[in-house]
Amino acid sequence: GESVGLHLPTLSVQEGDNSIINCAYSNSASDYFIWYKQESGKGPQFIIDIRSNMDKRQGQRVTVLLNKTVKHLSLQIAATQPGDSAVYFCAEISPFNQAGTALIFGKGTTLSVSS
Amino acid sequence: DTEVTQTPKHLVMGMTNKKSLKCEQHMGHRAMYWYKQKAKKPPELMFVYSYEKLSINESVPSRFSPECPNSSLLNLHLHALQPEDSALYLCASSRLGQNQPQHFGDGTRLSIL
Numbered sequence: 443g444e445s446v447g448l449h450l451p452t453l454s455v456q457e458g459d460n461s462i463i464n465c466a467y468s469n470s471a472s473d474y475f476i477w478y479k480q481e482s483g484k485g486p487q488f489i490i491d492i493r494s495n496m497d498k499r500q501g502q503r504v505t506v507l508l509n510k511t512v513k514h515l516s517l518q519i520a521a522t523q524p525g526d527s528a529v530y531f532c533a534e535i536s537p538f539n540q541a542g543t544a545l546i547f548g549k550g551t552t553l554s555v556s557s
Numbered sequence: 558d559t560e561v562t563q564t565p566k567h568l569v570m571g572m573t574n575k576k577s578l579k580c581e582q583h584m585g586h587r588a589m590y591w592y593k594q595k596a597k598k599p600p601e602l603m604f605v606y607s608y609e610k611l612s613i614n615e616s617v618p619s620r621f622s623p624e625c626p627n628s629s630l631l632n633l634h635l636h637a638l639q640p641e642d643s644a645l646y647l648c649a650s651s652r653l654g655q656n657q658p659q660h661f662g663d664g665t666r667l668s669i670l
Contacts, residue, residue: 474655476658478661483663485561485647485649485664486661491656493656535656544605545590545649545659547599547601550597
């Protein structure tokens with residue numbers, strides 16, 4: 443079936459560097475995407491979302507880019523800090539009916555930040 | 558702190574036990590979800606409730622029985638589980654309608670002996 447996936451399972455960066463985490467999706471009908479951060483022992487935490495009518499969205503130190511032509515999503519983290527170390531998942535919303543939606547998660551990228 | 562609260566945080570049970578996982582949210586969300594997450598894997602959807610009614614059952618075995626007593630609470634009743642059911646069980650909630658982010662609790666770490 444169609445799914446959302448990530449390019450790299452792990453990413454190691456130095457504190458202060460910018461991080462880029464990538465995700466490829468296969469369902470061209472998808473129109474909403476979310477990035478989640480999951481720290482050890484915690485549940486996924488919402489970071490930022492983007493709708494398909496946008497190419498870019500910025501938050502605090504994070505930017506999500508969406509390229510619908512190649513079905514690619516990326517999360518950029520500026521000035522990466524040790525507290526950013528976690529597993530990052532992209533997720534695609536699959537609307538199943540008017541009553542709600544189902545999340546399809548990518549495989550995840552583990553970000554390790556060294557100081 | 559998460560706005561979705563799950564209890565207990567950890568649970569160890571035998572294969573013949575009956576236990577329940579609980580989830581509570583007070584954000585006024587009318588959609589609630591159960592996910593299962595194995596180590597180093599993404600969460601996988603189990604059940605979806607909307608307006609306190611079961612909307613989706615992702616072919617989950619009957620030894621998992623969800624219940625939504627009211628709009629703020631979601632339970633997952635467990636009976637006769639298998640060792641492979643050991644995992645992190647996550648609850649989430651969202652507003653209804655398309656393009657609504659889901660907000661997760663920190664999960665219950667379940668171990669089946």
